[in-house]
Amino acid sequence: MAKVVIKECNDYGLDMVKQQLTEGIKLLGGWGQFVSADMKVLLKVNLIGPKTPDSAAVTHCEFVRALTQILQDKGCIVWIGDSSGGAIAGIAPTASGFKVSGLEQVAEDEGAVIKNFDREGVVEVKTDNGKTEHMYLAKPMFEADFVINLPKLKTHSAGIYTGAVKNLFGCIPGLRKADYHRQAPDSKDLGMIIADIHKSVSVGLHIMDGVIAMQGEGPTAGEVYPAQKILMSTDPLALDTVAAAMIGMQVDDIPILLSARERKLGESDLKTIEITGDYTTPPVLQGYKYPKRFRSSKKKNNAALIKIIDFLKARPKVNTKRCKHCNMCVESCPVNAIDKESKKINYKSCIECMCCHELCLHKAIDLKNDKWIAELFMRFYRRRMQ
Numbered sequence: 001m002a003k004v005v006i007k008e009c010n011d012y013g014l015d016m017v018k019q020q021l022t023e024g025i026k027l028l029g030g031w032g033q034f035v036s037a038d039m040k041v042l043l044k045v046n047l048i049g050p051k052t053p054d055s056a057a058v059t060h061c062e063f064v065r066a067l068t069q070i071l072q073d074k075g076c077i078v079w080i081g082d083s084s085g086g087a088i089a090g091i092a093p094t095a096s097g098f099k100v101s102g103l104e105q106v107a108e109d110e111g112a113v114i115k116n117f118d119r120e121g122v123v124e125v126k127t128d129n130g131k132t133e134h135m136y137l138a139k140p141m142f143e144a145d146f147v148i149n150l151p152k153l154k155t156h157s158a159g160i161y162t163g164a165v166k167n168l169f170g171c172i173p174g175l176r177k178a179d180y181h182r183q184a185p186d187s188k189d190l191g192m193i194i195a196d197i198h199k200s201v202s203v204g205l206h207i208m209d210g211v212i213a214m215q216g217e218g219p220t221a222g223e224v225y226p227a228q229k230i231l232m233s234t235d236p237l238a239l240d241t242v243a244a245a246m247i248g249m250q251v252d253d254i255p256i257l258l259s260a261r262e263r264k265l266g267e268s269d270l271k272t273i274e275i276t277g278d279y280t281t282p283p284v285l286q287g288y289k290y291p292k293r294f295r296s297s298k299k300k301n302n303a304a305l306i307k308i309i310d311f312l313k314a315r316p317k318v319n320t321k322r323c324k325h326c327n328m329c330v331e332s333c334p335v336n337a338i339d340k341e342s343k344k345i346n347y348k349s350c351i352e353c354m355c356c357h358e359l360c361l362h363k364a365i366d367l368k369n370d371k372w373i374a375e376l377f378m379r380f381y382r383r384r385m386q
Contacts, residue, residue, distance in 0.1 A: 002238035002267035003028065005277040007230045009211050012053075017066035017230075021207070024232045027276050034204055035146055037075030042115065042144035043067060044203070046152040046167050047082035048219055049328075049361060050093050050100035056214040056224045059150045061102030063209045067148070068110045080107055081115030081140050082170045085177055086332040086359035092174040093328075094118045115140040118174045125200040129192035131183045137171045137200060147203045149236065153210035153227055153243055155218040157291045157367060158354035159187045161254045162219050163243050164206040164236035165265065168197045178355065182334035185351035191259025198236065198265050206236045208243060215247075215289040221363040227285055237266030238273045245270060245282035253296055292367050314367035315350070316357050318343035322364035329356035329365060 005027045007020040025031055035041055043064060051057040068078045080103055084094040094116050098104040107114045117138035126134050141147060151167035159166065172180065184190040210229040216222035229246070233239040237260045241251055251257045251268045261268040275281060292314050318329065323343060330338045333356055337349040345356075357365040 001272055001274050002235040003233060003274045003276060004235070004238050004242045005232040006242070006275060006279045006283065007232070008228060008278045009230050010228050012060055012062040012211055014062065014066055014069075017063055017211075018070055020230055021066060021070060021232075024230060024277055028205075028232060028234065031070070031074055035071060035074055035076050039076050039145040040079060040143070041071050041076045042079040042081055042140055042147045043150055044141070044147055044167065044170065045080060045082045045103065045150045046209075047084050047094065047097045047101060047103065047170065049084045049086060049359060050096040051220060051361075052100060053102050054212070054224070055220075056152065056154070056212045056222070057218075057220045058097070058101045059152055059209050060211065061106045063211065064103060064150065065106045065110060067150070067207070068106065068112050072110065078110070078112040079115045079140060079144060080112050081117055081120075081138065083117035083138060083173045083177075084170075086328050086355070087175055087178075092118050094174075117171065120173075122173060125196070127193070127196040128199070129184070129189070129196050131189060131193060132180070135172065135180070135193070135196065136176065137197060138173050141171050141201045146205075147201065149203050149206040151206065151208050153208055153213035153229070153231075155215055155222055155247070155289075155291050157217045157219075157221070157293065157357050158352070159190075159254065159256050160291060160294050161240070161244055161247070161249060161257070163240040164208060164233075165191075165194060165198070165240050165260045166256055168201070168203070169194055171197050171201065178332060178334040181353040181355055182351065185353050187255035188259050191256035192263065194256060195259050195263035195265055198260075199263070203236070205232070205234060206239050207232050208239060210243070213285075217291050217357070217367065219358055221357060221360065221365070222291075223289065225285065225288060229283070235266035237261065237268050241268050241270060241273060242275060242282050246285050247288045248284065249294075249296070253294070315347060315352065316345060316354060316365050317368045318345065318356075319364045319366050322362055324362050324364070326361060328359055328361055332356060332359045
């Protein structure tokens, strides 16, 4: 039976986070089960872009500091690594992401090593996703003695939810991520690619930063939600199953987790997951806002209504008043559907991967219906779904 530990954590005070992490890991067998002196331990963070720690878009730097200190007390050498999404002037913003997020400063303060996955080289692995024969993953994932996945609790405008399973997409360096979005625009197909990453690398522990979470139109343009939780497990799918239940979702609602279940990445049935720590059942996060595209599988809708909803679904549109002309959306679009000058989107080419919305640093990509009546309809529908 898979085990997921949930610990209350009200803020990012160093002593508080260290205490809750230590108590939680004891329930999984203690640190001695996972690491020992002189081991190189890679903390695979969520560094989606140059976002501040209080944005709830990235793994909080003080969360990483606490874990770094714990591991160094065990005699470990700590690496902090990831690759951001998107591109500015043809360059992935990972380096600026480490700086803006505060992770670079944490590494300097604590004597940890930053591993920018865009600069560390790659390892070729074979795949079984039906879209690609092989892919290239960041070399530090294979060079570390132990890897800890540090996802953020967030909603996702395209994928509905993002957590432990999705966080390994950052193992793909630089602009290659856009290629995979192009090859697998459907979230369930993208989930098969992410499942291949999990099958190819060895991640021993998953610790979710849910002290502050993101709700609404995540993973970058949503709102901060004070979830005040840390989740820990050796099973990424079990952790996500519990986290999803906390925000009122289930695996059937989340395409990437459906793929993870199909590929047997772990447990996805709450009945076969032991929940321990400060809770024995998933604590419900009241009032948590969902992305516009969320449609609960619990609701039974007739086929005609589903077709209407799909026809009237929101599409990305650049808000020129908020746009700063950084061209992140233009350069991150896997099918080149956004005009560089006008920022108009060619919807005939658009594959609705939502990379533009996901990666815009200025929240300048809105999700809009083309007609006002459609927008009113969807508002009414979303209220019914909640």
